[in-house]
Amino acid sequence: MDEENWTTAAAVLGLAGRLIDGVQAGMSARGFSDVRPAHGFAFARISAGAATNADIAEHLGITKQAASQLVEQLVGRGYVVRHPDPRDARARLLELTDRGRACTAAAEEAAAEVVEGWRARLPAEGFRALRAALVALGPPGPLRISWR
Amino acid sequence: MDEENWTTAAAVLGLAGRLIDGVQAGMSARGFSDVRPAHGFAFARISAGAATNADIAEHLGITKQAASQLVEQLVGRGYVVRHPDPRDARARLLELTDRGRACTAAAEEAAAEVVEGWRARLPAEGFRALRAALVALGPPGPLRISWR
DNA sequence: CTCCAGTGGTCAAGTTGGTTGACCATATGG
């Protein structure tokens, strides 16, 4: 029983790892080889609108300094622009550039591609059940990256 | 459709992240707060028997130098011992100490605990299907950690 | 209005987990 649970846990980790690798490969194939998974999560928050540096930090579970560095990379690579927040002179609102939007679209495609691979390897009912279970278990906490 | 696939992918990543965090918490609760997930995967390989430094490197998908550092930590913390390989004077076989075995047992317990939580939150049939899908999708490649 | 605790952001330095590259010792097949 414990044994069974352990292998289940290992399977989830393995699946997640292969998912990450697959998406990364798909991104490279689409011409975005300068983005990491963490960037993707930042994109997700930014495209949701009205994101600040601190929002990113909280969303990714990292310090605001680390978030600042991460955003700086995205700005430097042309994915994101910072502009002043009309409501708060301290804050700077983040927004995706066209390139940034193209990148998020590519990420969604790449992820969908991997998931389609799963669908193809499972009976229809099995895939549906997998999705249902994942959704049921997924009350989204902050999306922790970088488990060192 | 793509949208659905994307959320599925995100759910897997979220689940894996919470699994890692949960296991880490369980390990701390059991008195093993000086081990990281990567150590756990190394333990798994070592307890399988006849493991060398290079085996660890391959199993974790890191360089042999990184594996050496990792093993060095485990030795320093009393989880692993190195002794000469009777078959090959260059190699050093790795073996778990009692403490190392206790640690792997704790890890399995902690992981099982998290998975039991999943079981409790799903209908019996849903959990069974989840497990079946994970197993079907899980032809274990090397267990990549550290996706930065 | 003034003060002040709280928040958004930055700068600087340090830690950590990994990399690459050079190297030695032993193994192994011609």
Add this chain to the structure above:
DNA sequence: CCATATGGTCAACCAACTTGACCACTGGAG
């Protein structure tokens, strides 16, 4: 016996993140 491959180490470097100090602005209490 030699050539090449493999296990391991040492040393230097790098990237991602942390901690700590700090400044600028906010917003409520007096």
